[in-house]
């Protein structure tokens with residue numbers, strides 16, 4: 265499965281905690297991330313992550329292109345709901361494409377935990 269991991273700055277520590285808690289599940293999949301999120305994940309774990317550009321520099325759009333080309337099976341995107349982002353249109357476009365292509369997207373740690381629990385039961389559950 266191809267899984268995208270993205271976190272806004274104030275949610276990066278939440279992402280690291282989440283990834284560490286679920287490293288054993290995530291290591292069985294192909295991981296992608298926006299630039300800084302991916303770097304921080306690789307520094308904190310033994311996971312290999314394909315890094316796109318940083319979100320504000322086009323990383324969200326790169327992940328959106330993977331979704332549009334049906335190359336992404338699951339998106340974990342810990343958005344910061346309390347801070348406005350200069351690249352808000354890119355964030356909205358990515359989430360919109362998840363709905364267009366019916367890609368499961370978790371925007372907080374609790375929903376992401378539910379998805380990974382399902383993945384643990386069935387490795388291919390979200391594959392199309």
Ligand SMILES: O=C(CO)COP(=O)(O)O
Pocket residue numbers: 270271272273297298299300301302317318319320323324351355
């Ligand atoms: O801004 C982001 C997503 O919209 C995340 O980008 P970074 O992982 O590069 O910080």
